Amino acid sequence: MNIGAICTREVVTCRTTDTALDVAKLLRTCHVGDVFVRDEREGKHVLCGILTDRDLVLAVIANEVDPASVFVSELMSAPLVVALESEGIEHVLRRMRLHGVRRVPVTNALGELVGVASADDLLDAITTLLDDLRHVSMRQTLFEQKGRS
Numbered sequence: 001m002n003i004g005a006i007c008t009r010e011v012v013t014c015r016t017t018d019t020a021l022d023v024a025k026l027l028r029t030c031h032v033g034d035v036f037v038r039d040e041r042e043g044k045h046v047l048c049g050i051l052t053d054r055d056l057v058l059a060v061i062a063n064e065v066d067p068a069s070v071f072v073s074e075l076m077s078a079p080l081v082v083a084l085e086s087e088g089i090e091h092v093l094r095r096m097r098l099h100g101v102r103r104v105p106v107t108n109a110l111g112e113l114v115g116v117a118s119a120d121d122l123l124d125a126i127t128t129l130l131d132d133l134r135h136v137s138m139r140q141t142l143f144e145q146k147g148r149s
Helices: 022-028 052-061 089-099 119-148
Strands: 013-015 034-041 045-051 103-107 113-120
Touching: 013 022, 022 034, 022 052, 034 113, 045 052, 045 103, 089 103, 089 119, 113 119
Parallel strands: 013 034
Antiparallel strands: 034 045, 103 113
16 A cells, blocks of 8 residues: 555645744644645746644743744645655655654655654554454454354
8 A cells, every 4th residue: 555545635834934933824724734835946936845733832832932923834744755756655654763753744756745654544544454464364354264164
């Protein structure tokens, strides 16, 4: 199974020039806990970081910083750990573990953002596979019993 099959396709983004206040409002409006940060280079949108609700709490609120005075470029985590949509989930999971990240942007072969994969997405996919495997064993027993009747 590849990561493109399980990633969330709706991704919320912001600009490096947005303020922490702008992002906090965006997180609330879109009901998400993170935004990917994009910048414009040579007329193209380029992914350059991620900003989470936790980042806002730790860097802005806990330090009593005015959220309207600090820019995303000062708060975001970079560089990004990125996954190609054609990659297998096991490879992406290993990379997430290696880098200690819970979310990765998913891009197509052209480098365009097509989704985001989270630890929860991977857990759901793996759980579904394990449940399918459990049903194989159950059905095997059922067919054996029918064959003996």
